[in-house]
Amino acid sequence: MKLAVVGGGSTYTPELIDGFARLRDTLPIGELVLVDPSADRLALVGGLAGRIFAKLGHPGRITTTSDLDAGVAGADAVLLQLRVGGQAARHQDETWPLECGCVGQETTGAGGLAKALRTVPVVLDIADRVRRSNPDAWIIDFTNPVGIVTRALLEAGHKAVGLCNVAIGFQRKFANLLDVAPSDVYLEHVGLNHLTWERGVRIGGPEGEDVLPKLLAEHGDALADDLRLPRSVLDRLGVVPSYYLRYFYAHDEVVREQRTKPSRASEVAAMEKELLEMYGDPALDEKPALLARRGGAFYSEAAVDLAASLLRGGGSPVQVVNTYNNGTLPFLPDNAVIEVQARVGTDGAVPLAVPALDPLYAGLIANVTAYEDLALDAALRGGRDRVFKALLANPLIGQYAYADQLTDELIAHNREHLAWA
Numbered sequence: 001m002k003l004a005v006v007g008g009g010s011t012y013t014p015e016l017i018d019g020f021a022r023l024r025d026t027l028p029i030g031e032l033v034l035v036d037p038s039a040d041r042l043a044l045v046g047g048l049a050g051r052i053f054a055k056l057g058h059p060g061r062i063t064t065t066s067d068l069d070a071g072v073a074g075a076d077a078v079l080l081q082l083r084v085g086g087q088a089a090r091h092q093d094e095t096w097p098l099e100c101g102c103v104g105q106e107t108t109g110a111g112g113l114a115k116a117l118r119t120v121p122v123v124l125d126i127a128d129r130v131r132r133s134n135p136d137a138w139i140i141d142f143t144n145p146v147g148i149v150t151r152a153l154l155e156a157g158h159k160a161v162g163l164c165n166v167a168i169g170f171q172r173k174f175a176n177l178l179d180v181a182p183s184d185v186y187l188e189h190v191g192l193n194h195l196t197w198e199r200g201v202r203i204g205g206p207e208g209e210d211v212l213p214k215l216l217a218e219h220g221d222a223l224a225d226d227l228r229l230p231r232s233v234l235d236r237l238g239v240v241p242s243y244y245l246r247y248f249y250a251h252d253e254v255v256r257e258q259r260t261k262p263s264r265a266s267e268v269a270a271m272e273k274e275l276l277e278m279y280g281d282p283a284l285d286e287k288p289a290l291l292a293r294r295g296g297a298f299y300s301e302a303a304v305d306l307a308a309s310l311l312r313g314g315g316s317p318v319q320v321v322n323t324y325n326n327g328t329l330p331f332l333p334d335n336a337v338i339e340v341q342a343r344v345g346t347d348g349a350v351p352l353a354v355p356a357l358d359p360l361y362a363g364l365i366a367n368v369t370a371y372e373d374l375a376l377d378a379a380l381r382g383g384r385d386r387v388f389k390a391l392l393a394n395p396l397i398g399q400y401a402y403a404d405q406l407t408d409e410l411i412a413h414n415r416e417h418l419a420w421a
Contacts, residue, residue, distance in 0.1 A: 008034025019300020162322025
């Protein structure tokens with residue numbers, strides 16, 4: 001079995017390699033190709049990847065290349081984890097929206113739209129080249145904004161499933177609090193990528209006891225601290241929102257904080273510099289502890305599970321993924337991409353039924369889905385008016401004066417990545 005990782009020079013990659021090595025019985029890989037335009041990064045990350053495989057006794061072969069076509073040729077699955085423009089573009093996404101008093105974030109709001117506009121055309125080009133090499137290859141998208149990127153892939157006819165680590169992070173957290181195995185924790189996870197809620201936490205499967213009330217009663221303070229939301233919000237809602245909901249539920253508070261702190265991108269850039277220096281140490285043969293602060297916790301385990309199910313039917317039969325709605329949430333169009341529990345196998349992902357949603361959640365989901373529809377149109381066809389409409393529809397912006405100014409800022413900061421600008 002051959003897998004290719006596009007964006008393989010990312011500092012995330014050793015997390016992925018560690019999972020591939022530990023879980024080799026679930027996903028037996030014969031060849032793993034790391035593809036990245038940066039030869040310097042590939043040398044460092046690829047060297048550490050080989051040492052991790054060797055230490056954990058994985059028999060597979062790891063190769064690196066900056067030649068995309070050669071790297072994906074004959075691959076059974078291609079994982080996308082690229083960042084167009086690097087941390088410099090991310091830093092811009094997190095700063096210029098603040099000039100209008102809007103949240104600066106790389107996957108949502110104005111910054112998230114900028115990332116979508118930079119990313120969608122690049123991902124579609126990669127996917128077309130994968131299809132020419134192997135039309136049966138699965139594409140697993142971990143590239144943000146996952147919902148918009150996955151929909152772009154599906155609309156173009158690619159065999160694609162989107163993946164995020166939020167759900168598996170909650171699963172592991174809840175399992176630890178409940179002192180049970182993670183596999184015993186079933187989440188009633190619903191929403192869009194980076195806009196989700198845990199409406200139930202069941203032990204033993206979808207028919208098991210819902211222990212969410214117990215979790216909130218006994219661990220509500222700790223959960224609220226992690227989410228940086230008041231405990232009273234969790235108690236009144238009776239759900240656990242993803243931490244991305246803080247951008248909606250505490251927008252002005254977040255903006256005030258962001259205006260007084262360095263951007264997350266600047267922190268990550270410094271962390272990446274340190275990580276790459278570590279990766280260059282020939283004695284290092286495991287992922288360093290610092291990587292846990294980089295983000296993407298448990299990404300490797302989710303990726304292995306998903307790839308194993310898509311390629312062999314050998315992973316968990318039900319997983320949280322991003323895929324077409326197809327009637328699951330009746331208030332959304334069928335081609336909206338949602339993030340829910342789905343039955344996953346070699347034929348792809350089919351969402352499980354979701355009980356009716358309270359208007360509190362359905363309304364926001366519908367609003368953000370409308371924004372994502374406009375965002376994808378802007379990413380595919382370009383044009384100032386399309387960018388403006390997407391920004392105006394985004395609930396984190398929503399005022400024409402802000403949308404006008406942010407449109408100009410977005411184009412000015414991303415002109416080199418926008419073919420139409």
